């Protein structure tokens with residue numbers, strides 16, 4: 001099992017030109033099976049991988065997920081000399097994610113996405129990491145692709161590849177080395193390697209569209225095994241003509257549309273970035 005999983009990750013890294021042994025990687029860990037498995041796999045394969053955990057301030061869920069991350073970091077990652085960084089939203093942004101969303105009049109998950117994207121990129125750039133890696137697996141990517149195709153989100157489809165270039169200063173390269181592995185394979189890997197992860201989903205995920213897409217794809221997979229692979233890998237094959245030219249197009253597009261946020265300096269298409277806008281709206285509501 002370990003050999004199979006490690007081989008699939010190596011294939012992903014090489015075929016998508018993700019990173020080399022000289023690069024410093026920052027992994028986004030949540031306490032769930034995928035991101036902890038990713039940290040474990042990359043360390044065992046000899047990569048230089050540190051991790052960042054963002055505590056969202058969602059009561060018991062955040063407490064138990066942080067506990068799992070810290071335990072893994074102390075028991076396994078520290079043995080490889082890897083470091084765990086923790087960002088606590090309640091301390092840094094002044095309130096938990098649900099309260100911030102209410103103050104900014106935005107859905108919780110979109111608030112969460114904005115803050116996590118900003119903080120991961122910020123940490124990667126500030127601390128000189130070459131690449132940011134996330135634990136998205138085949139099920140995640142196939143479900144996301146289905147959603148993007150159903151709504152013909154062309155802009156998102158362009159960026160659905162597992163390796164996005166560091167298109168300009170201020171943006172870290174982003175990769176998804178687990179895109180060849182399914183949720184079940186990663187759960188089995190965690191059990192075999194005694195990786196203790198938080199089993200429950202984030203309470204905010206209830207009713208999320210992605211869960212519905214995953215269910216639909218699982219039904220198709222039962223009836224016709226290999227559907228998820230065919231769907232996502234097929235999409236990558238077709239949009240890959242060749243991989244470097246896709247990366248160049250994304251990088252060129254980014255360079256022509258992005259410039260530094262007037263408040264924080266992170267790249268954005270508007271005058272101020274979505275993180276600064278969100279924080280300004282939350283602050284304005286508190287002041288009222």
Ligand code: SF4
Nearest residue numbers: 108109112202204205
């Ligand atoms: S379900 Fe929503 S709030 Fe929870 S981690 Fe995911 S994006 Fe964030």
Ligand SMILES: [Zn+2]
Nearest residue numbers: 261264273276
């Ligand atoms: Zn900004």
